[in-house]
Amino acid sequence: MQQLLKEERTENKTGTFSSAIGRFAEQITKFSGSTLAFSLATLLVLVWAVTGPVFKYSETWQLVINTGTTIITFLMVFLIQRAQNKDSLVLHLKLNELLAATQGASNRLINAQDFTEEEINTLHQYFCLLAEKAKADKDLGHTHSVEEAEENHEKKRKAHFPAEASK
Incomplete structure (x- = not known):
C-alpha cells in the first residue's frame, strides 16, 4: 500500500500537465473559500455599483x-464538484479502512460506492430486514450483520416456538 502511494506521489510530482492543472485547481479551491476571496468579490461588486453613475448605468456597465x-460561476461549479468528489472519495476510503479493520464487521460494504444501483438496493433491503429484526428484538444495537441477525432471530424463534423448530 505504501509503495502504491509513493509511486502515485512521484508520478504527480513529475510535472505532467494533468498534475499541474490539479495543483492549480487545488490552490484556487482553497483560495476561493477564504475570507480574502469573499472580501475581494464584495469589493469588486461595490466598485461596480459605485461606477454605475459614471457609466450612466449603461448596458455595457x-x-x-x-x-x-x-464566467466565475461556470468555473466554480467545476471546482466545487472536484472538491466534493475528492471529499467523497476520502470519506469512502476512511469508511473502508474502518470496515476492514473492524473484526466481525461484514466486508461486503468495502467499496460500496462502486456498487450498481441494483446492488445498493439489495443491500438496503438486507439492512431494512436487519432493522426490522432489531425492532422485533427490542434491541436496536445488539446485532452487527444480517447473518448474525438471522442466527439470533432463528435461535429466539426456536426457543419460543419449539414445535415449529422441529418442522
Whole structure:
C-alpha cells in the first residue's frame, strides 16, 4: 500500500500537465473559500455599483458584471464538484479502512460506492430486514450483520416456538 502511494506521489510530482492543472485547481479551491476571496468579490461588486453613475448605468456597465459573474460561476461549479468528489472519495476510503479493520464487521460494504444501483438496493433491503429484526428484538444495537441477525432471530424463534423448530 505504501509503495502504491509513493509511486502515485512521484508520478504527480513529475510535472505532467494533468498534475499541474490539479495543483492549480487545488490552490484556487482553497483560495476561493477564504475570507480574502469573499472580501475581494464584495469589493469588486461595490466598485461596480459605485461606477454605475459614471457609466450612466449603461448596458455595457451591466454586461460587465453579468459576464464576469457568469464566467466565475461556470468555473466554480467545476471546482466545487472536484472538491466534493475528492471529499467523497476520502470519506469512502476512511469508511473502508474502518470496515476492514473492524473484526466481525461484514466486508461486503468495502467499496460500496462502486456498487450498481441494483446492488445498493439489495443491500438496503438486507439492512431494512436487519432493522426490522432489531425492532422485533427490542434491541436496536445488539446485532452487527444480517447473518448474525438471522442466527439470533432463528435461535429466539426456536426457543419460543419449539414445535415449529422441529418442522
